[in-house]
Amino acid sequence: MSIKVNWDAFGIATSLACAIHCAILPLVLTSLPLFGVEIIENRWFEYLMIGIAFCVGSYALYHGRKKHHHSWLPLVLFSIGMVFLVTKMIFHALQLWLLVPAVILIVTAHFLNYKLCRVHNHAHADDCSHESVI
Incomplete structure (x- = not known):
């Protein structure tokens, strides 16, 4: 049995999970340190x-560029977003x-990649399946 994975959807979900962790978790789960759990400010x-x-x-995005639309724009937007994420770790006072902008850029990159992959229409669809098999 093979499982098909939509990497753009997985990337968007990962980015949103990170955003939820960074924005909502500190507000909702401020009592975790009372129980010895240090997930909120755990570097x-x-x-x-x-x-x-980054890995996902x-x-x-590389798969989409190479196999489908050949546009560097999603990778550039994603890279800038990742730089913002790493920078927020260094300059903690500027975190929010x-x-x-990091989350907006990363989600936009995945959405753009998704749209470009869907618009791209060519004859060799057999070897250009957007989903990969794990």
């Missing part, structure tokens, strides 16, 4: 989330100012 967890978003996003 390793933050870097792990950024790393996962890079693969999805950097997080919003």
Whole structure:
């Protein structure tokens, strides 16, 4: 049995999970440190989330560029968004100012990649399936 994965949808979900973690989790789960759980300000967890978003996003966007639309724009937008994410980790006081454009750029890159892959129409559709098999 093979499982088909839509990497753009997975990338968008990962980016949104990161945004939810960064924006909502601190507001809702402020009592976690009382129980010894330090997920809110845990830098390793933050870097792990950024790393996962980078790996999934890079693969999805590179696959779309190489196999479908050949446009660098989604990768450029994604890269700028990732720079904002890493920068927010360095300049913690600017976290919310950097997080919003980062998430907007990353989600826009995945959405644009998704749209470009769907618009791209060519004769060799057999070897150009958007979904990959795991």
